[in-house]
Amino acid sequence: MPPASRLARERGVHLSLLQAFVQGADPVVGTAARAGYLEIWRMLRDEAGLSTEQARDFLGQGMLISVLLAVDMPVLDGLEPDAHALLQAACGDKLTELLESA
Template sequence: MSTRSDRISADERREQILDAAVAVFGEFGYAGTSTDRVARAAGISQPYVVRLFGTKEQLFIETLRHTLERLLATFRAALPVDAEEASVEQRLGEAYLRLVEDRGVLLTLLHGFMLGSDPGIGPVARDGFLQVFRMLRDEAGLAPEQIHRFLADGMLINTLLATGIGVDAATDRDAADLMECTFGERVGEVLARASA
């Protein structure tokens, strides 16, 4: 029997469930995930997940918010103190690549954006994307053309990483060329990170 001091707080349990949900929603998508699957991944009971989050839709919404908060925190931590070190875009891009080494983060974000027309999930996805835009504009100080390039390149990178096209680069010349024109000399490093 565990003592009271062995128990984790409700906030810690909530974070544990959200972290498990990022992995599960990332792997199975919204349609392929159940609250039971998330509960098993978190090592707790399904009724507890439902008690904390309600429906699967609300669990996904909270998971998407959790992932977006992580993304924004990662970007904020990468803002340069000394502009001589690297450009803001380079720092943000590097931070993003480190973050999406966790495939669950990458795929949860993509699943959320793909559900943009859903009446419950769509507003959260759109608001999250706009939060990223505002952070790039207001906090990172990027100009409109820099924001456009950063977001466009980011979506291309997301697509390449999510589809696993880099895996095909070893045997498909077109896949290799696409990876090369996207990542340049860093293609090997990106492929190593994506497969880690």
Template sequence: MNTVEGRLSSDDRREQILAAATIVFGDRGYAGGTTDAIAKQAGISQAYVVRMFGSKENLFLEVSRRATGRLRVAFRDIIAGFTGEETNLERQVALGRAYGQLVADRGILLTLLHLFGLGQDPVFGPEARGCFLDVYRIVRDEAGFSAEEATEFFARGMLNTILLALRMPDLKDDPRAFELLSSSMGEQCETILASFEAQASAAG
């Protein structure tokens, strides 16, 4: 057994496994991700992963909650900095930039997509819907958007999510790809692409 298991605190071990599981589930999805692959990614034993989380289902739930929790925190951190002088367009841009920086982490990006793709699942479906509606409430009530503004914000966000999941930034030298990215991401395009490239370089 890797000595990492003995060195880290319980909270650190938990985060270590969740970070590894985010990568594995992001790459392989829920069906393809295994506790064995997650254990290897984390550098610990499979038995230790199962002992801490109980099952792959519980682990995926925790990975999903970790990703959606970070999204809530990212949005609330931005909202806390609003002065009341911003236009709603400026607020949308600020929140969009925060979202882009968060999902530059490909594991988080793909985990969110996998979770939302499991809407029919009796366990993961309610989790996905609850997360989506909670973030919608944050945008409506805490950021102060109208229903129409919130809908526009989510529509653009989902398009950006798909473009990043497709690795469209890899084709930034293709004028069609760059036009689409620029049109969808607006003035935060360069910031999001820089974060995306930095994450890709770190992973590589």
């Protein structure tokens, strides 16, 4: 199973990420969430060699996909045309893989 499919199945991961972001003002959770996000930012720039714009777009798309998975948007695919359009916009050619794994 491709890595994206495995990650999409881990519903708790997406909910935990969102909870960490929501609790950003908490001294313990917020500190860890900020440190982790900066670590990802640095890795994208310094190790992956992405430009600032590419790193921003990567993180933005990743956040959108995480939110869509956390709210279980894939259950509306095939039932709600706008849900399908949003999922397609977020996932592109990986949508079929995502839907099969969700």
